[in-house]
Amino acid sequence: MDFSYSDEQRMLKDMVDRLVADQYTFEARESIRTSEAGFSAEVWQQFAELGLLGVPFSEAAGGFDGGGAELMVVSEGFGRGLVLEPYLSTVVLCGSLIDRLADETRRAELAEGIIGGETRYALASHEPDGGYDPHWVRTTARAEGDGFVLDGHKAVVAHGDSADRLIVIARSSGEIDSAEGLSAFIVEADAAGVHRRGYETIDGHRAAEVTLEAVHVDADALLGEVGGAGDALESALERGVVALCAEAAGAMEIACDLTLDYLKERKQFGVPIGSFQALQHRMVDMRMALEKVRSLTFWAACSLESDPAERRQRIAAAKVMVGKAGRLVAEEAIQLFGGMGMMEESAIAHYAKRIVMIDHYLGDRTWHMAALRETLTDTARAA
Secondary structure (H helix, E strand, O other), rough: OOOOOHHHHHHHHHHHHHHHHHHHHHHHHHHOOOOOOOOOOOHHHHHHHHHHHHHOOOHHOOOOOHHHHHHHHHHHHHHHHHHOOOHHHHHHHHHHHHHHOHHHHHHHHHHHHHOOOOOOOEOOOOOOOOOOOOOOOOOEEEEEEOOEEEEEEEEEEEOOOOOEEEEEEEEEOOOOOOOOOEEEEEEOOOOOOOOEEEEEEOOOEEEEEEEEEEEEHHHHHOOOOOOOHHHHHHHHHHHHHHHHHHOOOOHHHHHHHHHHHHHOEEEEEOHHHHOOOHHHHHHHHHHHHHHHHHHHHHHHHHOOOOHHHHHHHHHHHHHHHHHHHHHHHHHHHHHHHHHHHHHHOOHHHHHHHHHHHHOOOOOOOOHHHHHHHHHHHHHHHOO
């Protein structure tokens, strides 16, 4: 497989890298992280002005029809800066659902608000008792009058505390853990009956617990057909996993760079500790782990439009590698930094936390290993 970028993709990469270098120094990120919103509205508007919020959308929706490679370029660049803005939740997850489920007119209308930076979304899909299973949905949607009534509880909704709108996955029919019978609804975040409890996550991002109590929505809040959101949700989450893997690769790269710089500067017995062969070997192991993640992520990103079974295998393999190799890089970086690596004032501590927490979002290493094993077994049986 050719892992080289096209000219257009290289231009996109250069633009994202410059933006992150200019706007996301560690000090700037800390100022954004500790702000009331937990992200920068000004930076978000810059994303819109540069066209980054339209990269994954189809041309029919007013976007640039970017594929997996473009998604990887943007997400990897954001990973290098530990970007806090709700790109994953608004553009990748909710944008994918809108692109797949809304009709042409509605799609263009909704995408315009996202691409222009006016509207931020959060995907309310996972539930407290369902673990990582996106199909385990107890939240109900029942028809009433000319609309629907939603009741339920959604857990760890990324950027759910600051979103203007939520896309709520609710069950219209079927068993509690079935992919059939799931519907997607656009709900105003300040609608009557919507209760949000926001908090900062371990890695500095924001999330919320969302409770829906007899929330009335109009018929046009429904995306697509009643009970027909299962496949689109799976597709959106797959894109989300690819974006997370790419973000992990970017964060791992900077973690390696910061660690190497520290080994060159820190002296012991009158010489830089980077001259010790044992530490050089550990540094090589970190770089090898990074390249494994980057290669598998590129493979997964280029498979987003491929055969479903093949796509699931590659995406699961990439997420498993992020869990394994990412933890190695994070732990080695902390150990090589010593006590400095545990301090909040040290950038490496924040990179390590984000790398480790990426493993736990949209399915951890164990969850995806089971999924990988299942798809490989199914493929073997079909052969």
